[in-house]
Amino acid sequence: MTTPTGPREFERLALPHLDAAYNLARWLTRNDSDAEDVVQDAYLRAYKYFAGFRGENFRAWLLAVVRRAAYDWLHRNRPAEVVPAGDMDLEAVAADSEADNPETALLRRADQKLVNDMISALPPQFREVVILRELQELSYKDIATIADVPVGTVMSRLARARAMLAADGRRRLKESTHGR
Amino acid sequence: MADDDDTSPLSGVIRRHATRYSPPPGLAARIGAALDEVAREDAARAEASPPSARVVPFRSTARWRPVALAASFVLAIVLSSGTTWYVTAANQQGQIAEEVLASHVRSLLVDHLTDVASSDQHTVKPWFAGKLDVSPPVIDLAAHGYPLIGGRLDYLNQRQVAALVYRHQQHVINLFVWAQSGRAPAPRPPAEIQGYNLRRWQEGDLTFWAISDLNPGELDEFVQGIRTAAR
Numbered sequence: 001m002t003t004p005t006g007p008r009e010f011e012r013l014a015l016p017h018l019d020a021a022y023n024l025a026r027w028l029t030r031n032d033s034d035a036e037d038v039v040q041d042a043y044l045r046a047y048k049y050f051a052g053f054r055g056e057n058f059r060a061w062l063l064a065v066v067r068r069a070a071y072d073w074l075h076r077n078r079p080a081e082v083v084p085a086g087d088m089d090l091e092a093v094a095a096d097s098e099a100d101n102p103e104t105a106l107l108r109r110a111d112q113k114l115v116n117d118m119i120s121a122l123p124p125q126f127r128e129v130v131i132l133r134e135l136q137e138l139s140y141k142d143i144a145t146i147a148d149v150p151v152g153t154v155m156s157r158l159a160r161a162r163a164m165l166a167a168d169g170r171r172r173l174k175e176s177t178h179g180r
Numbered sequence: 181m182a183d184d185d186d187t188s189p190l191s192g193v194i195r196r197h198a199t200r201y202s203p204p205p206g207l208a209a210r211i212g213a214a215l216d217e218v219a220r221e222d223a224a225r226a227e228a229s230p231p232s233a234r235v236v237p238f239r240s241t242a243r244w245r246p247v248a249l250a251a252s253f254v255l256a257i258v259l260s261s262g263t264t265w266y267v268t269a270a271n272q273q274g275q276i277a278e279e280v281l282a283s284h285v286r287s288l289l290v291d292h293l294t295d296v297a298s299s300d301q302h303t304v305k306p307w308f309a310g311k312l313d314v315s316p317p318v319i320d321l322a323a324h325g326y327p328l329i330g331g332r333l334d335y336l337n338q339r340q341v342a343a344l345v346y347r348h349q350q351h352v353i354n355l356f357v358w359a360q361s362g363r364a365p366a367p368r369p370p371a372e373i374q375g376y377n378l379r380r381w382q383e384g385d386l387t388f389w390a391i392s393d394l395n396p397g398e399l400d401e402f403v404q405g406i407r408t409a410a411r
Binding site for chain 1 (some may be wrong): 188189190191192193194195196197198199200201202203204207208210211212214216218219261282285286289358
Protein backbone atom coordinates (compact mmCIF):
# COMPACT_ATOMS: atom_id res chain seq x y z
CA MET A 1 0.00 0.00 0.00
CA THR A 2 1.25 3.44 -0.81
CA THR A 3 -0.75 5.27 1.84
CA PRO A 4 1.27 5.57 5.02
CA THR A 5 -1.55 4.00 7.01
CA GLY A 6 -4.03 1.64 5.44
CA PRO A 7 -7.78 1.92 5.77
CA ARG A 8 -7.88 -1.18 8.01
CA GLU A 9 -5.71 0.43 10.68
CA PHE A 10 -7.81 3.57 10.57
CA GLU A 11 -11.04 1.59 10.80
CA ARG A 12 -9.76 -0.33 13.77
CA LEU A 13 -9.33 2.95 15.64
CA ALA A 14 -12.23 4.94 14.25
CA LEU A 15 -15.17 2.58 13.92
CA PRO A 16 -15.55 1.93 17.66
CA HIS A 17 -16.46 5.63 17.95
CA LEU A 18 -19.10 5.51 15.23
CA ASP A 19 -21.96 5.69 17.76
CA ALA A 20 -20.59 8.85 19.36
CA ALA A 21 -19.79 10.37 15.96
CA TYR A 22 -23.25 9.68 14.61
CA ASN A 23 -25.00 10.92 17.75
CA LEU A 24 -23.10 14.23 17.59
CA ALA A 25 -23.72 14.69 13.86
CA ARG A 26 -27.37 13.75 14.26
CA TRP A 27 -27.91 16.31 17.00
CA LEU A 28 -26.10 19.05 15.07
CA THR A 29 -27.87 18.45 11.75
CA ARG A 30 -31.13 17.30 13.41
CA ASN A 31 -31.75 14.96 10.52
CA ASP A 32 -30.95 11.30 9.86
CA SER A 33 -29.74 11.33 6.28
CA ASP A 34 -27.76 14.57 6.69
CA ALA A 35 -26.09 13.08 9.75
CA GLU A 36 -25.09 10.05 7.69
CA ASP A 37 -23.54 12.25 5.00
CA VAL A 38 -21.70 14.31 7.59
CA VAL A 39 -20.30 11.26 9.36
CA GLN A 40 -19.14 9.66 6.13
CA ASP A 41 -17.56 12.92 5.01
CA ALA A 42 -15.89 13.27 8.42
CA TYR A 43 -14.48 9.75 8.36
CA LEU A 44 -12.98 10.30 4.92
CA ARG A 45 -11.46 13.60 6.04
CA ALA A 46 -10.10 12.00 9.21
CA TYR A 47 -8.59 9.19 7.17
CA LYS A 48 -6.81 11.69 4.94
CA TYR A 49 -5.35 13.57 7.91
CA PHE A 50 -4.80 10.42 9.94
CA ALA A 51 -1.15 10.13 8.94
CA GLY A 52 -0.58 13.49 10.59
CA PHE A 53 -2.34 12.56 13.83
CA ARG A 54 0.20 12.67 16.63
CA GLY A 55 -2.04 13.28 19.61
CA GLU A 56 -3.00 10.93 22.37
CA ASN A 57 -6.74 11.27 22.41
CA PHE A 58 -7.94 9.79 19.16
CA ARG A 59 -11.62 9.96 20.11
CA ALA A 60 -11.51 13.70 20.83
CA TRP A 61 -9.58 14.29 17.61
CA LEU A 62 -12.07 12.26 15.57
CA LEU A 63 -15.09 13.98 17.12
CA ALA A 64 -13.47 17.35 16.41
CA VAL A 65 -13.34 16.35 12.73
CA VAL A 66 -16.98 15.23 12.87
CA ARG A 67 -17.98 18.52 14.47
CA ARG A 68 -16.04 20.48 11.84
CA ALA A 69 -17.78 18.54 9.07
CA ALA A 70 -21.17 19.17 10.68
CA TYR A 71 -20.53 22.93 10.91
CA ASP A 72 -19.33 23.04 7.31
CA TRP A 73 -22.56 21.32 6.39
CA LEU A 74 -24.61 23.82 8.44
CA HIS A 75 -22.78 26.76 6.87
CA ARG A 76 -23.58 25.43 3.42
CA ASN A 77 -27.16 24.36 4.01
CA ARG A 78 -28.55 26.31 6.95
CA PRO A 79 -26.29 29.33 7.47
CA ALA A 80 -28.91 31.10 9.58
CA GLU A 81 -28.49 28.53 12.33
CA VAL A 82 -24.82 29.18 12.85
CA VAL A 83 -24.61 32.37 14.88
CA PRO A 84 -21.28 33.20 16.49
CA ALA A 85 -21.64 32.20 20.12
CA GLY A 86 -19.33 34.94 21.37
CA ASP A 87 -22.07 37.42 22.22
CA MET A 88 -24.21 34.85 23.92
CA ASP A 89 -21.30 33.74 26.10
CA LEU A 90 -21.13 37.22 27.55
CA GLU A 91 -24.71 37.24 28.72
CA ALA A 92 -25.13 36.90 32.43
CA VAL A 93 -24.70 33.33 33.47
CA ALA A 94 -23.82 33.51 37.13
CA ALA A 95 -27.00 35.32 38.08
CA ASP A 96 -29.11 32.68 36.45
CA SER A 97 -30.54 30.57 39.20
CA GLU A 98 -33.00 28.72 37.03
CA ALA A 99 -30.38 26.24 35.96
CA ASP A 100 -29.69 25.15 39.51
CA ASN A 101 -33.27 25.16 40.52
CA PRO A 102 -35.59 24.13 37.72
CA GLU A 103 -39.20 23.71 38.65
CA THR A 104 -40.03 20.35 40.06
CA ALA A 105 -42.87 20.16 37.55
CA LEU A 106 -40.29 20.09 34.79
CA LEU A 107 -38.34 17.34 36.47
CA ARG A 108 -41.47 15.36 37.10
CA ARG A 109 -43.17 15.79 33.76
CA ALA A 110 -40.22 15.76 31.42
CA ASP A 111 -40.40 13.02 28.83
CA GLN A 112 -38.43 12.06 25.76
CA LYS A 113 -40.25 14.39 23.38
CA LEU A 114 -40.03 17.41 25.67
CA VAL A 115 -36.33 16.91 26.39
CA ASN A 116 -35.48 16.26 22.73
CA ASP A 117 -37.43 19.34 21.63
CA MET A 118 -35.74 21.50 24.22
CA ILE A 119 -32.24 20.41 23.27
CA SER A 120 -33.00 20.73 19.56
CA ALA A 121 -34.05 24.33 20.11
CA LEU A 122 -30.66 25.32 21.55
CA PRO A 123 -28.17 27.10 19.29
CA PRO A 124 -25.62 24.54 18.02
CA GLN A 125 -22.73 25.83 20.16
CA PHE A 126 -24.81 25.13 23.27
CA ARG A 127 -26.46 22.01 21.94
CA GLU A 128 -23.12 20.35 21.30
CA VAL A 129 -21.77 20.85 24.83
CA VAL A 130 -24.98 19.39 26.26
CA ILE A 131 -24.72 16.34 23.98
CA LEU A 132 -21.01 15.79 24.59
CA ARG A 133 -21.35 16.30 28.33
CA GLU A 134 -24.67 14.64 29.18
CA LEU A 135 -24.96 11.94 26.53
CA GLN A 136 -21.35 11.12 25.70
CA GLU A 137 -20.20 11.90 29.26
CA LEU A 138 -16.93 13.42 28.11
CA SER A 139 -14.63 15.49 30.29
CA TYR A 140 -14.55 19.29 29.99
CA LYS A 141 -11.05 18.96 28.62
CA ASP A 142 -12.15 16.64 25.81
CA ILE A 143 -15.14 18.84 25.00
CA ALA A 144 -12.81 21.86 24.85
CA THR A 145 -10.61 19.98 22.36
CA ILE A 146 -13.58 18.96 20.24
CA ALA A 147 -15.28 22.37 20.22
CA ASP A 148 -11.94 24.18 19.88
CA VAL A 149 -12.55 26.57 22.79
CA PRO A 150 -10.97 26.99 26.24
CA VAL A 151 -12.22 24.81 29.10
CA GLY A 152 -13.70 27.88 30.82
CA THR A 153 -15.87 28.53 27.78
CA VAL A 154 -17.12 24.94 27.85
CA MET A 155 -18.20 25.38 31.45
CA SER A 156 -19.91 28.71 30.87
CA ARG A 157 -21.68 27.38 27.78
CA LEU A 158 -22.89 24.38 29.69
CA ALA A 159 -24.22 26.57 32.51
CA ARG A 160 -25.85 28.89 30.01
CA ALA A 161 -27.34 25.94 28.11
CA ARG A 162 -28.87 24.58 31.30
CA ALA A 163 -30.40 27.95 32.10
CA MET A 164 -31.90 28.12 28.60
CA LEU A 165 -33.23 24.59 28.92
CA ALA A 166 -34.83 25.30 32.29
CA ALA A 167 -36.51 28.47 31.00
CA ASP A 168 -37.62 26.79 27.81
CA GLY A 169 -38.92 23.78 29.73
CA ARG A 170 -41.01 25.99 31.98
CA ARG A 171 -42.46 27.80 28.97
CA ARG A 172 -43.32 24.57 27.17
CA LEU A 173 -44.99 23.07 30.22
CA LYS A 174 -47.08 26.20 30.71
CA GLU A 175 -48.14 26.08 27.06
CA SER A 176 -49.10 22.46 27.22
CA THR A 177 -51.15 23.02 30.39
CA HIS A 178 -52.96 26.19 29.30
CA GLY A 179 -53.02 25.80 25.57
CA ARG A 180 -55.25 23.64 23.40
CA MET B 181 -12.71 22.67 38.79
CA ALA B 182 -13.45 18.99 39.26
CA ASP B 183 -14.81 17.28 36.24
CA ASP B 184 -17.58 15.41 37.99
CA ASP B 185 -19.34 18.23 39.74
CA ASP B 186 -22.50 17.73 37.76
CA THR B 187 -25.12 18.19 40.39
CA SER B 188 -27.62 19.90 38.13
CA PRO B 189 -31.00 18.17 38.41
CA LEU B 190 -31.38 18.90 34.72
CA SER B 191 -28.49 16.55 33.96
CA GLY B 192 -30.46 13.64 35.28
CA VAL B 193 -33.50 14.57 33.20
CA ILE B 194 -31.43 14.91 30.05
CA ARG B 195 -29.51 11.71 30.60
CA ARG B 196 -32.72 9.83 31.26
CA HIS B 197 -34.80 11.14 28.39
CA ALA B 198 -32.69 12.54 25.54
CA THR B 199 -32.32 10.27 22.54
CA ARG B 200 -28.96 8.69 21.86
CA TYR B 201 -29.11 8.28 18.14
CA SER B 202 -27.59 5.11 16.72
CA PRO B 203 -26.01 4.93 13.29
CA PRO B 204 -28.28 3.25 10.72
CA PRO B 205 -27.49 -0.29 9.56
CA GLY B 206 -24.89 -0.33 6.84
CA LEU B 207 -23.25 3.02 7.65
CA ALA B 208 -20.07 1.36 8.90
CA ALA B 209 -19.98 -0.78 5.76
CA ARG B 210 -20.54 2.21 3.50
CA ILE B 211 -17.78 4.14 5.25
CA GLY B 212 -15.48 1.14 4.90
CA ALA B 213 -16.24 0.90 1.18
CA ALA B 214 -15.62 4.64 0.73
CA LEU B 215 -12.30 4.34 2.57
CA ASP B 216 -11.27 1.44 0.35
CA GLU B 217 -12.16 3.55 -2.66
CA VAL B 218 -9.98 6.43 -1.45
CA ALA B 219 -7.10 4.06 -0.67
CA ARG B 220 -7.38 2.53 -4.16
CA GLU B 221 -7.38 5.95 -5.81
CA ASP B 222 -4.33 6.96 -3.77
CA ALA B 223 -2.55 3.77 -4.80
CA ALA B 224 -3.48 4.29 -8.46
CA ARG B 225 -2.23 7.87 -8.39
CA ALA B 226 1.04 6.80 -6.85
CA GLU B 227 1.50 4.14 -9.52
CA ALA B 228 0.65 6.51 -12.35
CA SER B 229 3.58 8.75 -11.46
CA PRO B 230 6.48 6.56 -10.33
CA PRO B 231 9.50 8.56 -9.19
CA SER B 232 11.80 7.38 -12.00
CA ALA B 233 9.71 6.67 -15.05
CA ARG B 234 12.46 7.05 -17.57
CA VAL B 235 12.15 5.32 -20.91
CA VAL B 236 14.57 2.46 -21.36
CA PRO B 237 16.11 2.73 -24.83
CA PHE B 238 15.15 -0.11 -27.16
CA ARG B 239 18.42 -1.76 -28.16
CA SER B 240 18.04 -3.29 -31.52
CA THR B 241 19.08 -2.34 -34.96
CA ALA B 242 16.66 -0.12 -36.76
CA ARG B 243 16.30 -2.74 -39.49
CA TRP B 244 14.73 -5.31 -37.18
CA ARG B 245 12.57 -2.90 -35.33
CA PRO B 246 9.39 -3.24 -37.45
CA VAL B 247 9.61 -7.03 -37.36
CA ALA B 248 10.17 -7.14 -33.64
CA LEU B 249 7.33 -4.75 -33.17
CA ALA B 250 4.95 -6.84 -35.25
CA ALA B 251 6.01 -10.02 -33.48
CA SER B 252 5.45 -8.50 -30.11
CA PHE B 253 1.96 -7.43 -31.16
CA VAL B 254 1.05 -10.94 -32.21
CA LEU B 255 2.48 -12.37 -29.03
CA ALA B 256 0.65 -9.83 -26.94
CA ILE B 257 -2.67 -10.62 -28.56
CA VAL B 258 -2.22 -14.37 -28.15
CA LEU B 259 -1.21 -14.01 -24.52
CA SER B 260 -3.78 -11.47 -23.55
CA SER B 261 -6.77 -13.51 -24.64
CA GLY B 262 -6.13 -16.11 -21.96
CA THR B 263 -3.82 -14.64 -19.39
CA THR B 264 -5.39 -11.23 -19.04
CA TRP B 265 -8.71 -12.76 -18.15
CA TYR B 266 -7.09 -14.99 -15.59
CA VAL B 267 -4.97 -12.27 -14.03
CA THR B 268 -7.85 -9.80 -13.87
CA ALA B 269 -10.18 -12.41 -12.42
CA ALA B 270 -7.60 -13.45 -9.85
CA ASN B 271 -7.04 -9.83 -8.82
CA GLN B 272 -10.75 -9.39 -8.55
CA GLN B 273 -11.08 -12.42 -6.27
CA GLY B 274 -8.25 -11.10 -4.12
CA GLN B 275 -9.98 -7.77 -3.88
CA ILE B 276 -13.31 -9.32 -2.91
CA ALA B 277 -11.45 -11.39 -0.32
CA GLU B 278 -10.05 -8.14 1.12
CA GLU B 279 -13.52 -6.65 1.25
CA VAL B 280 -14.97 -9.76 2.88
CA LEU B 281 -12.25 -9.55 5.51
CA ALA B 282 -12.90 -5.85 6.04
CA SER B 283 -16.63 -6.40 6.47
CA HIS B 284 -16.03 -9.23 8.90
CA VAL B 285 -13.66 -7.19 11.05
CA ARG B 286 -15.98 -4.19 10.88
CA SER B 287 -18.95 -6.22 12.06
CA LEU B 288 -16.98 -7.21 15.14
CA LEU B 289 -15.53 -3.75 15.79
CA VAL B 290 -18.63 -1.64 15.63
CA ASP B 291 -20.58 -4.06 17.78
CA HIS B 292 -22.95 -4.26 14.87
CA LEU B 293 -23.12 -7.92 14.09
CA THR B 294 -26.78 -8.05 13.22
CA ASP B 295 -29.61 -5.85 11.99
CA VAL B 296 -32.03 -8.60 12.82
CA ALA B 297 -30.99 -10.65 15.81
CA SER B 298 -32.73 -13.96 15.83
CA SER B 299 -31.86 -17.60 15.92
CA ASP B 300 -35.08 -18.33 14.06
CA GLN B 301 -34.47 -18.81 10.35
CA HIS B 302 -38.15 -18.02 9.70
CA THR B 303 -37.58 -14.56 11.16
CA VAL B 304 -34.29 -13.86 9.46
CA LYS B 305 -35.22 -14.97 5.95
CA PRO B 306 -38.30 -12.72 5.54
CA TRP B 307 -36.32 -9.82 6.98
CA PHE B 308 -34.18 -9.79 3.82
CA ALA B 309 -37.21 -9.82 1.53
CA GLY B 310 -37.51 -6.49 -0.23
CA LYS B 311 -34.08 -5.37 0.96
CA LEU B 312 -32.15 -7.43 -1.57
CA ASP B 313 -32.60 -8.69 -5.10
CA VAL B 314 -32.05 -12.23 -3.85
CA SER B 315 -33.51 -14.34 -1.14
CA PRO B 316 -30.57 -16.00 0.58
CA PRO B 317 -31.07 -19.47 2.01
CA VAL B 318 -31.14 -19.11 5.78
CA ILE B 319 -30.12 -22.30 7.49
CA ASP B 320 -29.77 -22.94 11.17
CA LEU B 321 -26.96 -25.27 12.11
CA ALA B 322 -27.53 -25.16 15.86
CA ALA B 323 -27.78 -28.95 15.91
CA HIS B 324 -24.22 -29.11 14.55
CA GLY B 325 -22.91 -26.56 17.04
CA TYR B 326 -23.13 -23.55 14.69
CA PRO B 327 -26.21 -21.62 15.84
CA LEU B 328 -27.56 -18.80 13.68
CA ILE B 329 -27.52 -15.53 15.61
CA GLY B 330 -28.96 -13.18 13.03
CA GLY B 331 -28.58 -11.34 9.75
CA ARG B 332 -27.48 -8.00 8.49
CA LEU B 333 -27.34 -5.98 5.29
CA ASP B 334 -23.83 -5.30 4.20
CA TYR B 335 -22.14 -3.67 1.26
CA LEU B 336 -19.28 -5.22 -0.64
CA ASN B 337 -18.13 -5.92 -4.15
CA GLN B 338 -20.11 -2.79 -5.08
CA ARG B 339 -23.47 -4.20 -4.11
CA GLN B 340 -25.78 -4.85 -1.20
CA VAL B 341 -25.28 -8.32 0.15
CA ALA B 342 -26.81 -10.51 2.81
CA ALA B 343 -24.62 -11.30 5.78
CA LEU B 344 -25.72 -14.24 7.91
CA VAL B 345 -24.06 -14.45 11.27
CA TYR B 346 -23.30 -17.71 13.06
CA ARG B 347 -21.45 -18.51 16.21
CA HIS B 348 -19.32 -21.47 17.16
CA GLN B 349 -18.22 -21.32 20.79
CA GLN B 350 -16.69 -17.83 21.02
CA HIS B 351 -16.06 -17.49 17.31
CA VAL B 352 -18.18 -15.50 14.92
CA ILE B 353 -18.72 -16.62 11.34
CA ASN B 354 -19.93 -14.19 8.72
CA LEU B 355 -21.55 -15.84 5.71
CA PHE B 356 -21.97 -13.41 2.81
CA VAL B 357 -24.40 -14.22 0.02
CA TRP B 358 -25.11 -12.45 -3.23
CA ALA B 359 -26.42 -13.20 -6.68
CA GLN B 360 -23.92 -13.86 -9.41
CA SER B 361 -24.81 -15.56 -12.64
CA GLY B 362 -22.32 -18.38 -13.01
CA ARG B 363 -19.98 -17.72 -15.89
CA ALA B 364 -16.66 -19.45 -16.05
CA PRO B 365 -15.56 -20.39 -12.54
CA ALA B 366 -13.43 -17.63 -11.07
CA PRO B 367 -9.96 -18.49 -9.79
CA ARG B 368 -9.87 -19.71 -6.23
CA PRO B 369 -9.40 -16.94 -3.67
CA PRO B 370 -6.87 -17.28 -0.87
CA ALA B 371 -7.94 -19.80 1.81
CA GLU B 372 -6.51 -17.59 4.49
CA ILE B 373 -6.14 -13.84 4.77
CA GLN B 374 -4.46 -12.03 7.66
CA GLY B 375 -5.12 -14.94 9.99
CA TYR B 376 -8.76 -15.38 9.05
CA ASN B 377 -9.93 -18.44 7.16
CA LEU B 378 -11.92 -17.90 4.04
CA ARG B 379 -14.13 -20.15 1.89
CA ARG B 380 -15.96 -19.32 -1.31
CA TRP B 381 -18.39 -21.43 -3.26
CA GLN B 382 -21.12 -21.11 -5.83
CA GLU B 383 -24.58 -22.65 -5.59
CA GLY B 384 -26.77 -22.00 -8.61
CA ASP B 385 -26.88 -18.24 -9.07
CA LEU B 386 -25.63 -17.49 -5.59
CA THR B 387 -22.08 -16.81 -4.49
CA PHE B 388 -21.18 -17.62 -0.87
CA TRP B 389 -18.21 -16.39 1.13
CA ALA B 390 -17.63 -17.63 4.67
CA ILE B 391 -15.03 -16.02 6.92
CA SER B 392 -14.06 -16.61 10.52
CA ASP B 393 -11.17 -16.96 12.92
CA LEU B 394 -12.25 -20.57 13.37
CA ASN B 395 -9.65 -23.16 12.51
CA PRO B 396 -9.78 -24.43 8.90
CA GLY B 397 -11.22 -27.82 9.87
CA GLU B 398 -14.17 -26.35 11.74
CA LEU B 399 -14.85 -23.80 9.05
CA ASP B 400 -14.92 -26.62 6.47
CA GLU B 401 -17.36 -28.49 8.70
CA PHE B 402 -19.57 -25.39 8.85
CA VAL B 403 -19.42 -24.94 5.07
CA GLN B 404 -20.23 -28.62 4.57
CA GLY B 405 -23.21 -28.28 6.89
CA ILE B 406 -24.56 -25.27 5.00
CA ARG B 407 -24.05 -26.88 1.59
CA THR B 408 -25.69 -30.13 2.60
CA ALA B 409 -28.70 -28.38 4.11
CA ALA B 410 -29.06 -26.04 1.13
CA ARG B 411 -29.58 -28.91 -1.27
